[in-house]
Structure formats: structure tokens, C-alpha cells
Amino acid sequence: MPPPSNLEQFQLLPDRPAIRLDSRLVCKYEVLSVVGKGSFSQVLRVQDRITKRYYAVKLVNTDQDFGAVNNELTILGRVKHPFVIRLEEVFRSPTKLFIVMEMASGGEMFDRVVAKGRYTECEARLAIKMLLTGLDYLHRNLITHRDLKPENLLYRQVLN
Known part of the structure; x- marks a missing residue:
């Protein structure tokens, strides 16, 4: 029996396929839009439901180069500088990582x-x-x- 998943389907745009998002992410953040898509990830614009601050969430499949992603998370977790993107938190599921970062809307x-x-x-x-x-x-x-x-x-x- 596969492990229970806390991913749920989330429809962002009517003409696009649904995205599977972590329910913990959806509880804390309102998903507003897709702001970017690369070959290994997708980036969403979200808003914290309590503070109303905007963030970027990078969705990464765990079957991709997990070593490189883990390295990026380790580095972002230890750097604090005005000219380096700030990591807020990470949600992990069996198949995806949801990396919440400072929103760079410029x-x-x-x-x-x-x-x-x-x-x-x-x-x-x-x-x-x-x-x-x-x-x-x-x-x-x-x-x-x-x-x-x-x-x-x-x-x-x-x-x-």
C-alpha cells in the first residue's frame, strides 16, 4: 500500500491541467498564479493568509536531481543578505518539494x-x-x- 499523500489537486487556470499541491501549503498560503516554469520546476506566486505577504513557491519533483536541490536548500538556509533571495520554509511530500522563498516581483x-x-x-x-x-x-x-x-x-x- 503506498504511503498516504497530503497532495491535492488544485486548479489555477481553467484551460490548464491541475497542479497537485501540498495541503499544508494551501492551508497557510493562497495560491495566486503561476509566475514561471522551467524544465525541472514551476514557480507560483502565493500570499500568506495571515500576514498577507507575498512569496514565491518553487515546486520541484523529487525524482529530479535531488542532490542539486538539496544543496540549494542547504545554502539558502544558511545565507542572510539583502541581495540574496531568502528561504522561508520547505514542505516535503513523497513526490514533491515546495520551496517557499521571498517574492522578487521586479x-x-x-x-x-x-x-x-x-x-x-x-x-x-x-x-x-x-x-x-x-x-x-x-x-x-x-x-x-x-x-x-x-x-x-x-x-x-x-x-x-
Whole structure:
């Protein structure tokens, strides 16, 4: 007999297949939308039902490269820096991990560069300073970011 599952079907969009979510996650957070989808994971935008704060939830199948995911969780659990995404909590089920992280609603650096086309020296200096400050913190803690690219650099807030 398979172990009991605390996953339940959750319909986000009428024309999309239902997503199986952990009932503990659904009790604590209201699921608002899908904000991203990669080859190994999906990211949801959620809101804490009590504090009303927004978070991102990364859904990862445990049959994927679990070692890499576990490594990411270990690192995120020990870093605290304004320019590094903050891990809030993790829900585990037999088939999925639900990783609750700080919501970076400002989008990717890549999209900003494409949309803007050209940065002033001041804008470029600020972006590079934030990046290097975060990287310096990681390196001082003997952590190497092995997938550094504009698509993985997120802004906390939307700029006007």
C-alpha cells in the first residue's frame, strides 16, 4: 500500500491541467498564479493568509536531481543578505518539494536590459554594485554561484 499523500489537486487556470499541491501549503498560503516554469520546476506566486505577504513557491519533483536541490536548500538556509533571495520554509511530500522563498516581483535583469535597451552609467553602476555585493557575500562564505546569468538575477521591486 503506498504511503498516504497530503497532495491535492488544485486548479489555477481553467484551460490548464491541475497542479497537485501540498495541503499544508494551501492551508497557510493562497495560491495566486503561476509566475514561471522551467524544465525541472514551476514557480507560483502565493500570499500568506495571515500576514498577507507575498512569496514565491518553487515546486520541484523529487525524482529530479535531488542532490542539486538539496544543496540549494542547504545554502539558502544558511545565507542572510539583502541581495540574496531568502528561504522561508520547505514542505516535503513523497513526490514533491515546495520551496517557499521571498517574492522578487521586479523581474529578471535580462528582461530589464532587453526592455530598456540602454543603461545610463549610474543605472549600470547600481546594478553591478548589487550583483557584486551579493557575490562577495557568497564568496566570503565559501559559496560559488554556478549558474550566474541575467535570467537568474532577480529584482525585488518593479521599477517605474
